[in-house]
Amino acid sequence: MRDRIGRECLYLPSCRLGLYVALRHWCRPGGRVLMSPVNDDVIFFVVLAAGLRPVQAPLDPRSGSIDESAVPEATWRTLDAVVTTNLYGNPDPAPGLRARCDALGIPLLEDAAHAIGSSVGGRPVGSYGEASVFSLSKHTAAKTGGFLTVADPALRNALREARDRLLTPSRPSAELAYALRPYAEASVRGLRLVRAARAVMRLLGMEERGGIRMPLRPGELRRAVAEAPALTPFHSWVRVDMHDYRISPGRARLHRTARLLDRLDDRLAAHLEGTRRLLASPWAAPGTGPVQPLFRVPLLVADRDAAVAALARHRITTGYLYDPPLDDYASGLFTDPPPDPEPARWFARHALPADPLRADRITAVLDAAGVRPAPPPPGAGPAGGPEGGVGG
Incomplete structure (x- = not known):
């Protein structure tokens, strides 16, 4: 990863823990952080846990990327940091955001969880900020692990110490469960028991998301915010979908992660080819720049829920949906809304994250189901976004 990004790297058990470490190091409690409203709610809770105001x-409604030109000047002057999302691997405008942050004297932190193979401005995503975080749960499918990269290598020891203070000891039961998980998942898929397995999880209270967003629980959240900065009060939110997010990795976990990371270039090549095919479909909004090896390609469909249902009938699960936007989800109690919330609402409502590794199957199902492309967003011109929009 150091060779790939050109920066000093620190391994962590998860990207979310890496972002928390970075926020605590670079941002004073009570600070204000610009972030995307179309993002995983876990990241929203990480920002709150760091004692910050999102x-x-x-x-940009065509790409889901931050539109830096639409941020009011009055808002820029109140910010203490910017956190990018690089949604589905499509890069946020890091060069412009870097220039803004330099002018204001505030840090740029890059969340590159979806963007391990993406680039912008001729440089890898993750090479612009004071720090960036990467997830190995995504492109490598390791389901664990991440990296924190830093521009200043002299900070590595301090950040490692901060990481170590947050880690919990490795447990034999957790390592055994991790080692057996790929075989259990393969068996469930092979026996076509996915729906039955999810029903059992719901019955046992093990499925933490009844819908796209996890329950906010505003009363509990207000009490947790009062205790911030601290990770423990937010544990029930931050751990969702990854209960081992702060566990010290054992030998089996590290061995499997390293083995999968060795295959990353082959995986990125497959994602790049699948992205090309999806961007050629009638539901895509391709840009004019180079195609990226996207983690997911956000197809823009008229009726997203109907498209998800059509795919589910063919045993294709749609994940990484971020609807409603975070300001509608959390309200003004916990976040400041964007100056115009409609572009994010439009994107969240119409974006269908498609796995490039299943490009042909997904396009065949959508075509057979008669899924229509989304209408143009209100006031839209040509496809926008960094270097030309989705995939650009």
Whole structure:
């Protein structure tokens, strides 16, 4: 990863823990952080846990990227940091955001969880900020692990110490469960028991998301915010979908992660080819720049829920949906809304994250189901976004 990004790297058990470490190091408690409203709610809770106030950025509705030109000057002057999302691997405008942050004297932190193979401005995503975080749960499918990269290598020891203070000891039961998980998942898929397995999880209270967003629980959240900065009060939110997010990795976990990371270039090549095919479909909004090896390609469909249902009938699960935007989800109690919330709402409502590794199957199902492309967003011109929009 150091060779790939050109920066000093620190391994962590998860990207979310890496972002928390970075926020605590670079941001004073009570600060205001610009972030995307179309993002995983776990990241929203990580920002709150760091004792910070999320400020939702305006978005380009065709790409889901931050629209830096639409951030009011009055808002820029109140910010203490900017956190990018690089949604589905499509890069946020890091060169412009870097220039803004330099002018204001505030840090740029890059969340590159979806963007391990993406680039912008001729440089890898993750090479612009004071720090960036990467997830190995995504492109490598390791389901664990991440990296924190830093521009200043002299900070590595201090950040490692901060990481170590947050880690919990490795447990034999957790390592055994991790080692057996790929075989259990393969068996469930092979026996076509996915729906039955999810029903059992719901019955046992093990499925933490009844819908796209996890329950906010505003009363509990207000009490947790009062205790911030601290990770423990937010544990029930931050751990969702990854209960081992702060566990010290054992030998089996590290061995499997390293083995999968060795295959990353082959995986990125497959994602790049699948992205090309999806961007050629009638539901895509391709840009004019180079195609990226996207983690997911956000197809823009008229009726997203109907498209999800059509795919589910063919045993294709749609994940990484971020609807409603975070300002609608959390309200003004916990975040500042963007100046114009409609572009983010439009994107969240119409974006269908498609796995490039299943490009042909997904396009065949959508075509057979008669899924229509989304209408143009209100006031839209040509496809926008960094270097030309989705995939650009």
